[in-house]
Amino acid sequence: MRVLVCVKRVPQTGGRIVLTADGQAIDTKFLGFTISPHEECGVEEAVRIIEAQGGESVVLTLGAAAAEEQLRDAMALGVDRAVLLETDGSEWDPVSTAAVIADTIRAQEAAGGPFDLVIFGNESADSGGFQVGIRVAVALGRPVVNGLKGLTLGSGSITARREAAGGGWETYELPTPAIVGVKEGLNLPRYPSVPGRLRAKKKEVERITIGASGSGPAAVSGAPTGPMKSMLRLPQEAESQVEILGRGAEAAPAVVDLLQKIGVVAR
Amino acid sequence: MSGPILVLVELGSGDGAGTADRVSLETLAFARSLADGLGGAPVEALLVGSDASGAAAALGAHGVTTGHVVTDAAIAGAYAPAAWGAALAELAGARGAVAIIGPGTDRGAEVLAHAAARLGAPLAANVLSATPGDSWSVTRQRWAGSLLEDATLDASVRCLTMAPHAVAVDERAGSPAAAVASFAPAIAPADLLVRVTGHEPPSKGSISLTDAKVVVGGGRGVGSAAAFSELEELAELLGAAIGVSRVVTSNGWRPHTQQVGQTGQRIAPDLYIACGISGAIQHIVGCKSAKRILAINTDAESPIMALADYAVIGDLHQVVPAVSAEIRRRAG
Secondary structure, rough: OOOEEOOEEEEOOOOOOOOOOOOOOOOOOOOEEEOHHHHHHHHHHHHHHHHOOOOOEEEEEEEEEHHHHHHHHHHOOOOOOEEEEEEOOOOOHHHHHHHHHHHHHHHHHHHHHOOEEEEEEEOOOOOOOOHHHHHHHHHHOOOOEEEEEEEEEOOOOEEEEOOOOOEEEEEEEOOOOEEEEEEEOOOOOOHHHHHHHHHHOOOOOEEEEEEOOOOOOOOHHHHOOOOOOEEEEOOOOOOOOOEEEEEHHHHHHHHHHHHHOOOOOOO | OOOOOOEOOOOOOHHHEEEEHHHHHHHHHHHHHHHHHHOOOOEEEEEEEEOOOOHHHHHHHHEEEEEEEOOHHHOOOOOOHHHHHHHHHHHHHHHHEEEEEOOHHHOHHHHHHHHHHOOOOOOOEEEEEEEEEOOEEEEEEEHHEEEEEEEOOOOOOEEEEEEOOOOOOOOOHHHHHHEEEEEOOOOOHHHHOOOOOEEEOOOOOOOOOOOOOEEEEEEEEHOOOOOOOHHHHHHHHHEEEEOOHHHHHOOOOOOOEEEOOOEEEOOOOOOEEEEOOOOOHHHHHOOOOOOOEEEEEOOOHHHHHHOOEEEEEOOHHHHHHHHHHHHHHHHH
16 A cells, blocks of 8 residues: 655744735744644544555655655654655745646656555645645546545545535545545544654655746646736734623623623523 | 636535525626626536526526536436536537636535646636736635735636635526526546445534534633533533634544634634634634624733624633523523
8 A cells, every 4th residue: 555645834823924025925934834734634644544554655745945844744643755846935836736746646656656545635724726636636537536534445445525515424435546635624633752753854855856946836837827826915804892891700790791682691 | 709707506405405505606696797897798607417407597697698507417416526527627618618617615616626627727716806807817815714815817718716705696686597508518437436425414413513603612721621511511501512723623622523713614603702712813714704702711912802892801711610600590
């Protein structure tokens, strides 16, 4: 069994987003970074599958050299090795990203054999394009389904489930090799152990430089790219005026007065 | 006149079965406003379903001139993302569509991605507004709407999904019915490999988080799985559902199905009682549509206060049991 999981390095935004002066990016001076949340569950799933069935798990990302941090995080959880498609740090659109990942999967499979399963997040937390995994699947001619919160591997097939629009769940059957887009809730990712972190330092990161410095994604993919970002803006949010009902347990009568006033508690 | 704007219209489920779903109707309203900017380009729709003809004709009131209906049981019998995407791409080519727009739902996003990939066209997801031109200018959501991106879409067929609930449904009584045209796409067997093969109904009895009028929310400040009993007691008194922040599900204190936020549920209750929740944007995007927010937090400066209408400054472990006791006392 061979499983590839594709991840993205994204900032941990916390309480509010601050943009750089030129409006081109989030100001990350004071922020840490993480694997995009849906993909954290993708990493956990890849590790569980290989633990249960044996084989090899590989984590792949496209990003700046600093994205090695997220690859090491994935390997600390148990992923065997990593591939970094190293860019100059400029933002890549979904068409170009998918084209390069599809080429990389072809090359990795030519060298090491086919991946039974390739896992993507349903959408990245930051740019939210909802498409890279599907574009890769179409390029490789493989079955794909998005939005999964349950995966069961059979022999030569996968049973998958996702939430249905009207409530409940719908199930899908996919023949392998297959591509899936997963959502947080698929599993509860483990915390990395200290030995896991130590082992991760010694694991292999294969670096592949993508494009000459400053050449950008358009020179790579050949396909029409986009959407091309021109500017980021914060939405206008009406700030509410907060009414302090009181402090500590003594505020309880004021809270229940409010609950009665708005009809949540009967008078 | 320009070619048509082609809209993917999903049919509703449950009580809404047999009619277009709400986000699709919003998407048609958006398409109608775009059509005005394109010199009155027609708005056409694609519906997939063995009994979709009635729903297609009814779209006249939403500005649709022609509803193309795929009824072939091999495609319409069960949702099949690649086949639906292939049908959409084929129809767009046959009609000379200038744009393909889908609802920003799980299925809408998935089908548009398949169609865009086949057409070799870029796709802008969760768009709020668009201005046609040689290249189109769009504003779209990032970070689930916490951040906006102005972008250009440069292609002969512009593919986009519409952010849910960004525009109102525009239904005009007395409009002529849409023409209904049968459409039989050429679907390869490989595109039918992935399809819905089974359904599990929702579990009965529990209050649905997305439908609840009152939600009692718990965050890091709750402190442990056991301490949620205090919130459950209050929720039971109020007939409320429990919602939690991401740190709570990451710690395994509560199931992920109760998570409110970017990677969980979006809720819009009459009242959201946020207990020990600081208000990270990951959580805020899930609860900001609540009519009223009551925050219970030790920190009067926490980000949730910027969104809250009411607040109690204090330890939720003292405040929440005291509120429950007061409700019981007044009930006698």
